[in-house]
Amino acid sequence: MLQLRSGASLGRDPGCAGRQLDSGLMLDLTPDEWTAIELSLRIAVVATAVAAPFGIAIAWLLARKDFWGKALLDGFVHLPLVLPPVVTGYLLLISFGRKGPIGAFLADTFGIVFSFRWTGAALACGVMGFPLLVRAVRLSIEAIDRRLEDAAATLGANRAWVFATVTLPLALPGVIAGMVLCFAKALGEFGATITFVSNIPGETQTLSAAIYTYTNVPGGDAAAGRLVLVAIALALAALIVSEWFARRAGMRLHGE
Amino acid sequence: MLAIDIDKRLGQFRLTAKFEAAAGVTALFGPSGAGKSTVVNLIAGLLVPDHGRIAFDGTALFDSAARINVPPHRRRIGYVFQEGRLFPHLTVRRNLDYGRWMSGISRDDAETRHIVELLDIGGLLDRRPGKLSGGERQRVAIGRALLMRPRLLLLDEPLASLDAGRKQEILPYLLRLRDDSKVPMLYVSHQAAELARVATAVVRIDGGRVTALGGLELLAAGAGASA
Numbered sequence: 001m002l003q004l005r006s007g008a009s010l011g012r013d014p015g016c017a018g019r020q021l022d023s024g025l026m027l028d029l030t031p032d033e034w035t036a037i038e039l040s041l042r043i044a045v046v047a048t049a050v051a052a053p054f055g056i057a058i059a060w061l062l063a064r065k066d067f068w069g070k071a072l073l074d075g076f077v078h079l080p081l082v083l084p085p086v087v088t089g090y091l092l093l094i095s096f097g098r099k100g101p102i103g104a105f106l107a108d109t110f111g112i113v114f115s116f117r118w119t120g121a122a123l124a125c126g127v128m129g130f131p132l133l134v135r136a137v138r139l140s141i142e143a144i145d146r147r148l149e150d151a152a153a154t155l156g157a158n159r160a161w162v163f164a165t166v167t168l169p170l171a172l173p174g175v176i177a178g179m180v181l182c183f184a185k186a187l188g189e190f191g192a193t194i195t196f197v198s199n200i201p202g203e204t205q206t207l208s209a210a211i212y213t214y215t216n217v218p219g220g221d222a223a224a225g226r227l228v229l230v231a232i233a234l235a236l237a238a239l240i241v242s243e244w245f246a247r248r249a250g251m252r253l254h255g256e
Numbered sequence: 257m258l259a260i261d262i263d264k265r266l267g268q269f270r271l272t273a274k275f276e277a278a279a280g281v282t283a284l285f286g287p288s289g290a291g292k293s294t295v296v297n298l299i300a301g302l303l304v305p306d307h308g309r310i311a312f313d314g315t316a317l318f319d320s321a322a323r324i325n326v327p328p329h330r331r332r333i334g335y336v337f338q339e340g341r342l343f344p345h346l347t348v349r350r351n352l353d354y355g356r357w358m359s360g361i362s363r364d365d366a367e368t369r370h371i372v373e374l375l376d377i378g379g380l381l382d383r384r385p386g387k388l389s390g391g392e393r394q395r396v397a398i399g400r401a402l403l404m405r406p407r408l409l410l411l412d413e414p415l416a417s418l419d420a421g422r423k424q425e426i427l428p429y430l431l432r433l434r435d436d437s438k439v440p441m442l443y444v445s446h447q448a449a450e451l452a453r454v455a456t457a458v459v460r461i462d463g464g465r466v467t468a469l470g471g472l473e474l475l476a477a478g479a480g481a482s483a
Contacts, residue, residue, distance in 0.1 A: 151341040153328040156359030167343045
């Protein structure tokens with residue numbers, strides 16, 4: 001009951017509710033549950049941070065350039081959104097697994113291993129969140145007045161500087177929204193992750209996988225319930241933080 | 257001196273322009289849709305001519321025969337747009353500094369102060385464009401284009417988006433600018449009265465062609481012909 005109340009008050013006062021949440025849940029969460037939460041956050045942060053630059057680049061290409069195979073690229077980016085997650089996970093397994101062509105190459109050349117590691121979970125989560133990221137960023141780039149970019153060019157800015165000083169700052173609300181969507185998707189991703197890197201406690205067992213496991217264990221309901229509350233709190237916190245950032249960015253654009 | 261001799265097709269519209277613009281304010285005068293804005297966009301490099309040559313002081317900015325096309329960011333041509341096009345996410349001060357920053361021109365506080373005083377925008381420096389009036393916005397846009405030390409200043413209907421009162425507010429600044437700076441200007445407008453106050457030479461454009469070159473007397477003739 002205490003936890004429910006602290007979750008509900010989050011909307012009014014995030015700082016204070018955060019402390020309540022900590023002290024309220026610290027007592028109840030087991031080390032295994034903390035591990036799953038910490039792992040989920042790490043995976044979602046890494047997945048979002050790595051996906052963001054690629055997502056922004058592809059969104060810019062789709063919004064601003066016409067090239068051969070554009071429809072194909074657009075479709076490919078959107079595949080994880082429409083494919084069953086299990087299929088995406090399986091495709092990752094056969095391409096990025098230790099014996100897969102890309103996985104073997106990365107392991108031999110850079111020593112990066114994905115299969116049955118948290119890095120693989122981050123990859124799966126990044127791939128699943130990617131279309132959401134690209135869509136949000138693309139829409140916000142398309143909404144920018146291109147005449148402002150022309151004005152920047154007449155003031156001496158080359159293409160890279162135009163992008164860095166005009167396009168990207170003006171697209172910032174969309175970039176933030178896209179990153180939050182990607183982060184939320186990564187936090188909740190289940191199907192592709194469990195197919196690709198399985199459900200190993202401490203390595204690939206995310207919040208979602210842990211909840212799934214607890215619901216299949218006799219007497220696991222209490223643990224599952226606690227983790228569900230954590231999942232709700234994290235999702236709400238991500239929304240509130242992004243709303244705050246987006247409003248600040250929007251205010252700057254409208255001259256305040 | 258600017259020398260232009262180009263052809264450009266845009267859909268059904270054909271533009272053929274050949275003229276020269278020396279020091280002072282050269283008016284590009286003609287009715288709406290005559291191709292005036294296309295000409296300044298070609299000079300700025302935002303549009304690419306199909307054929308021809310654009311040169312400034314003997315150096316080619318565009319030359320189809322020699323395959324030269326200097327990109328807009330290397331032309332050092334200031335451009336004041338009809339709608340200002342200030343960067344909404346930057347303060348007035350940073351809008352003014354933008355051209356120097358991008359062109360790698362070192363700061364010159366005396367020059368900045370001079371232009372800020374000339375345009376009377378000292379009180380606006382910490383505001384963002386969203387909070388400026390139309391007239392203030394155009395004055396900042398003129399300052400932004402001037403502070404990058406352009407070789408040539410293009411003004412495309414800089415007063416067209418303003419009501420009559422605001423126009424009277426900006427015109428004195430444009431006159432001060434003309435008499436104060438050595439930068440040659442190309443001033444696009446379809447308003448003869450406005451041009452009569454600022455221009456020193458006139459290029460008349462009609463239906464995508466240059467129909468007359470000369471002095472201010474063309475403005476009167478033009479007003480008569482188009483009325």
